[in-house]
Amino acid sequence: MDITLNSRDELGYTVLEVAGEVDVYTAPTLRDRITDLLDGGHRRLVVNLTTVEFIDSTGLGVLVGALNRARELGGRLDLVCPQERVLKLLRITGLDDVFSVYRSVGEATADSGAN
Amino acid sequence: MATVTLRLAPRPAHVRTARLVASAMARRGGVPDDLLDDVRLAVGEACARAVRLHQRHEMDDAVTVELTDGDGFTVVVADSVASAPLGTSTDAAADVVSGDADGGPTGLVASVAGGQGRAGTRATVPPLPAGGSDPSSALPSTAGSAWAYGTNRTGGAGGTGQAEERWAASERLGLAVLAGVVDDLRVERGDTGTRVRMRWPTDG
Numbered sequence: 001m002d003i004t005l006n007s008r009d010e011l012g013y014t015v016l017e018v019a020g021e022v023d024v025y026t027a028p029t030l031r032d033r034i035t036d037l038l039d040g041g042h043r044r045l046v047v048n049l050t051t052v053e054f055i056d057s058t059g060l061g062v063l064v065g066a067l068n069r070a071r072e073l074g075g076r077l078d079l080v081c082p083q084e085r086v087l088k089l090l091r092i093t094g095l096d097d098v099f100s101v102y103r104s105v106g107e108a109t110a111d112s113g114a115n
Numbered sequence: 116m117a118t119v120t121l122r123l124a125p126r127p128a129h130v131r132t133a134r135l136v137a138s139a140m141a142r143r144g145g146v147p148d149d150l151l152d153d154v155r156l157a158v159g160e161a162c163a164r165a166v167r168l169h170q171r172h173e174m175d176d177a178v179t180v181e182l183t184d185g186d187g188f189t190v191v192v193a194d195s196v197a198s199a200p201l202g203t204s205t206d207a208a209a210d211v212v213s214g215d216a217d218g219g220p221t222g223l224v225a226s227v228a229g230g231q232g233r234a235g236t237r238a239t240v241p242p243l244p245a246g247g248s249d250p251s252s253a254l255p256s257t258a259g260s261a262w263a264y265g266t267n268r269t270g271g272a273g274g275t276g277q278a279e280e281r282w283a284a285s286e287r288l289g290l291a292v293l294a295g296v297v298d299d300l301r302v303e304r305g306d307t308g309t310r311v312r313m314r315w316p317t318d319g
Contacts, residue, residue, distance in 0.1 A: 002131065021131065023127070023130060023131060023134075023159060023163065024127040024130050024159075024163035024166060024167065025127035025128045025130060025131060054134075054155070054156075054159075056156060056159050056160055056163060056289075056292065057160055057163075057285060057288035057289040057291070057292045058163055058285060058289075060288055061281070061284055061285045061288050064284070064288075065281070085152055089156070089292065089295075092291060092292055092295030092296065093288055093291045093292060093295070094291075
């Protein structure tokens with residue numbers, strides 16, 4: 001398995017740390033984990049992609065699905081992503097307009113009053 | 116000219132292998148450093164698409180990846196699915212890319228192909244929307260039901276419908292990424308399957 005997932009609660013958010021590679025092989029693992037978190041009542045998710053080594057459209061698709069699911073449940077799902085490589089991917093796909101993207105977990109959790 | 120050919124059993128785990136080989140060959144072949152991430156991403160996308168397609172059609176045939184250096188670095192990813200139903204987003208986009216990409220406002224990939232052609236110029240921000248500047252318009256269903264998640268229980272769509280929607284969504288995203296990171300991209304549909312051909316410049 002080339003993906004590592006760790007979650008923790010922080011300032012009213014659940015921060016999911018994603019490390020490694022998110023692709024057609026590992027994306028289902030990410031999807032299952034986020035589904036578990038949402039089903040377990042964690043409705044304010046911050047997905048931290050800071051240490052992601054690689055992510056492709058399959059990974060992005062999982063995040064979009066998770067965002068929609070979170071919204072259906074009255075929650076939210078934001079991204080932390082300081083890497084230009086990943087930001088470029090979000091721009092190419094137009095998803096930078098769909099997600100709230102922060103540079104750090106601190107910024108994401110500090111923005112709790114914004115929405 | 117030297118060609119390496121990979122034949123991948125259609126398993127998601129093998130896509131990473133293709134990425135690694137492509138990266139290594141591109142680096143050694145003289146693809147500029149700032150394009151290496153694009154090579155890795157694009158080859159991964161093309162292979163993931165082909166693998167998903169074979170799995171969807173329950174085909175165990177290998178996906179072939181042909182990597183050639185000399186006069187640039189060229190990668191051709193070929194699947195063996197001959198007749199995807201007409202009218203899917205994949206087909207529409209593929210037809211437009213392989214056809215006369217005149218930049219008409221026919222779709223996501225069309226606008227990118229029309230805007231960049233094979234001139235070799237790199238767009239920092241790919242001109243995704245056809246004739247517009249709002250990137251979200253390139254993916255009209257971004258926030259809509261086409262992205263429905265597997266566990267969505269609100270709609271009337273059954274599991275099959277959701278799987279179809281997820282499939283269509285991943286196809287669109289994958290093609291958007293391919294078109295966004297490969298200046299010289301051709302998608303050719305044929306009787307024996309689809310060939311995604313990508314080429315990058317090399318130094319010297």
